[in-house]
Amino acid sequence: MVLPKLTIGNMVADVPIVQGGMGVRVSLSSLAAAVANAGGIGTISSIGLGDIKASETEYERISREALIREIRKAKSMTNGHLAVNIMGVLSNADDLVRTAVAEGIGMVVYGAGLPTKLPEIAGDANVNLVPIVSSARVAELIMRMWDKRYDRTVDGFILEGPMAGGHLGFSLDQLDAIENHSLDLILPQILDVVKPYEVKYGRSIPIITAGGIYDGQDIARMLSFGAAGVQMGSRFVCTDECGVSQEFKQAYLDAKEDDIVIIKSPVGMPGRAIRNKFLIRVEGPEKQRIKCRYRCLTACKVASAKYCIAEALVKSYEGDVDNGLIFCGKNAYRIDKIVSVKTLMDELIAGVRSAEIPELKAA
Numbered sequence: 001m002v003l004p005k006l007t008i009g010n011m012v013a014d015v016p017i018v019q020g021g022m023g024v025r026v027s028l029s030s031l032a033a034a035v036a037n038a039g040g041i042g043t044i045s046s047i048g049l050g051d052i053k054a055s056e057t058e059y060e061r062i063s064r065e066a067l068i069r070e071i072r073k074a075k076s077m078t079n080g081h082l083a084v085n086i087m088g089v090l091s092n093a094d095d096l097v098r099t100a101v102a103e104g105i106g107m108v109v110y111g112a113g114l115p116t117k118l119p120e121i122a123g124d125a126n127v128n129l130v131p132i133v134s135s136a137r138v139a140e141l142i143m144r145m146w147d148k149r150y151d152r153t154v155d156g157f158i159l160e161g162p163m164a165g166g167h168l169g170f171s172l173d174q175l176d177a178i179e180n181h182s183l184d185l186i187l188p189q190i191l192d193v194v195k196p197y198e199v200k201y202g203r204s205i206p207i208i209t210a211g212g213i214y215d216g217q218d219i220a221r222m223l224s225f226g227a228a229g230v231q232m233g234s235r236f237v238c239t240d241e242c243g244v245s246q247e248f249k250q251a252y253l254d255a256k257e258d259d260i261v262i263i264k265s266p267v268g269m270p271g272r273a274i275r276n277k278f279l280i281r282v283e284g285p286e287k288q289r290i291k292c293r294y295r296c297l298t299a300c301k302v303a304s305a306k307y308c309i310a311e312a313l314v315k316s317y318e319g320d321v322d323n324g325l326i327f328c329g330k331n332a333y334r335i336d337k338i339v340s341v342k343t344l345m346d347e348l349i350a351g352v353r354s355a356e357i358p359e360l361k362a363a
C-alpha cells in the first residue's frame with residue numbers, strides 16, 4: 001500500500017501516525033518530538049505536570065508553567081508536528097487549552113469530556129481542534145453544537161475504539177462485548193455523519209482511529225476502510241524516548257494477555273490497565289485514605305474513591321509499579337522489546353507499504 005500523508009486542517013504529516021497523548025507524564029517532549037521527527041504527529045500530555053509538592057497549593061499555575069516548558073522543549077527538538085492532549089475532566093482544562101494555544105501548538109486533542117466550548121476557549125488562533133470520540137452519535141453532537149454556536153466544524157476526530165489504553169469512552173457492559181463496538185463497525189458510521197459537514201464547510205474531516213492498532217498491517221487496514229490515519233499509544237511506551245521508568249516499560253514486556261484488565265477509575269470512566277499488586281490491593285474491600293492534594297479532576301468523588309489516581313499514575317511513572325497504576329492498551333502484551341521511536345516508525349511504515357489489503361484491491 002502507498003503510504004498516504006495525513007492532513008488535519010493546516011497540518012500535513014508525512015506519516016499517518018499520531019502518537020497518542022498519555023498521562024500522567026508518559027508522553028512528554030522527548031517522545032512527542034521523536035515521533036514528529038520521524039514524520040508523524042507527536043502529542044504531549046498536559047496532565048499532572050510539574051512539581052507535586054508545589055502543586056498542592058498552586059496546581060493551576062504549576063501545571064501551566066510545566067506545560068509551557070514541555071512545549072518549548074519539544075519545539076526546540078523538532079520542526080515537525082506537535083499536539084497537546086487535554087482531558088475535559090481536568091479542573092484546569094480551559095487553562096491548559098489557552099496555554100497550549102498561546103504557545104503556538106499545532107493541534108489540541110480533547111477527550112474525556114464534551115468539548116462544548118473548545119472553539120471559544122481556543123480563540124481564533126490557527127490551531128487544529130480534534131475531539132476524541134468513541135461513537136458516531138457523539139461526533140454528530142459535537143459537530144451540530146459547533147455548527148450552531150460557532151459556525152465552524154472540527155478539524156478531525158480521533159475515533160477511539162474499545163481496545164485502547166487509559167480511560168475508555170464505553171460502558172462496562174459495552175466492554176464486555178467489544179466485538180459489537182469495534183472500530184470496523186464504528187468507522188463507517190462516523191464517516192457517514194461527517195459527510196454533510198464536509199460538504200457544508202467545503203473541507204474534509206479526517207478520522208484518525210485508535211485502540212489496539214499494533215502493526216503496519218493494522219494501519220493499512222484502517223486506512224483502506226477510510227481512516228485518514230491512526231493514533232497509537234501502547235507501542236510508544238516501549239521506546240527509548242518515552243520518559244517513564246524502566247519498571248513501567250518492563251511491566252509491559254512482562255504482561256500476558258490475561259494480565260490486561262478493565263478497571264473502574266475514580267475519574268468515573270472505565271479504563272484498561274495491567275493487573276498488578278496495586279490493582280489487586282485496591283480491588284479488595286479496604287479503601288485507602290485519600291488526601292486530595294490538588295483537586296485535579298472535577299469528576300473525582302474523593303470521599304468514595306478507592307485511591308488517588310494522580311498519585312497512582314505518578315508512582316508507576318517513577319518506577320514504584322507495585323504501588324502504581326499502569327495503563328495500557330489491549331494489545332500491549334504483544335510488545336517484546338524496547339526500541340527507538342525511529343526504529344518503531346520505520347517498522348510500521350515498512351509494514352504499511354508491504355501490507356496486503358484485499359478489501360482495497362476489490363474496491
Ligand SMILES: Cc1cc2nc3c(=O)[nH]c(=O)nc-3n(C[C@H](O)[C@H](O)[C@H](O)COP(=O)(O)O)c2cc1C
Pocket residue numbers: 019020021022023024026045047085087111112132160163164165166167210211212213231232233234235237326327328329330331
Ligand atoms: C499509558 C497510557 C496513558 C494514556 N493516557 C491518556 C490520556 O491522558 N489522555 C487521552 O486522551 N488518552 C490517553 N491514552 C490513550 C492513548 O492516547 C491512545 O489513544 C490509546 O492508547 C490507543 O490505543 P493503543 O494503546 O492500543 O495503541 C493513554 C494510553 C496509555 C497506554
